[in-house]
Amino acid sequence: MKKKSRVEKVYRGLLKAFGPQGWWPVTPRGAASPVYTPLSYAARSGAEIAEICAGAILTQNTAWTNVGKALAGLHGAGLLSAERIAACRLPRLAALIRPSGYYRQKARRLRDFFARAAKEHPEGLERWFRSAPPEALRRELLSYKGVGPETADSMVLYAAGRPSFVIDAYTRRIGGRLGLGRGADYDAWKALFEAGLPRRADVYNEYHALLVRLGKEFCRKTLPLCGGCPLRSDCGRAAGRRKDHGKDRSSARRGRIQKGAGRH
DNA sequence: GGCCAGGTCAAAG
């Protein structure tokens, strides 16, 4: 008999309010840019894995609308594949992904990512991602320059289709306002969400996407629209008391939840 | 015009 966690209640509330979100967006055959495809948890092709990995790097601290333009640029130039990106010259690559911002840095990271992946995994992205155990895949991805915890988790969850919960700025903000794990670091947030959910890729997939949706539409950084928020009955914030819920700025680093600190 | 957006890394304190 397992009790339903608060984390899971929030998930159910969001899913009921918004429905499935169709993450991760990819470019269909014949289309020019990535689109969301509801209820598609099917295994990803090698091309899709490459596009998702590229998008995961491009979307770092960047609005997705700009990432879509960058991916469309690559696609339009016939370069939206692991092999073509790995072989592309940096100035050209940078020019194509310019709308995504940080374009020189991202161009190098994109190229190096696919070049190293090809070298170390001649079997190809598809076999690599499908056969590697999720935790091992995550650790390995983290060793790539430009791939931090969120990007690695996005790749494991959305490209490999294996359960690894993604934490981002929206997750922290919403989690903080809801009064779940105040002041936790990345690994603590991740552990908190995973502990409250069945270890399933489809659940992690929708949950993260739903949190992004809520963060954009209601639980915004400035001027949150608590009035229409589907979670307002679960949130201390909406009902009168609006003391401090919004300031997770630097307190978000000072938490008491230590992570690996106790390696005797 | 300023703030924000599906972070990460290296340098400095």
Added chain:
DNA sequence: CTTTGACATGGC
């Protein structure tokens, strides 16, 4: 170990 600065575009 923690904090800070750099990286850059486009929408509101």
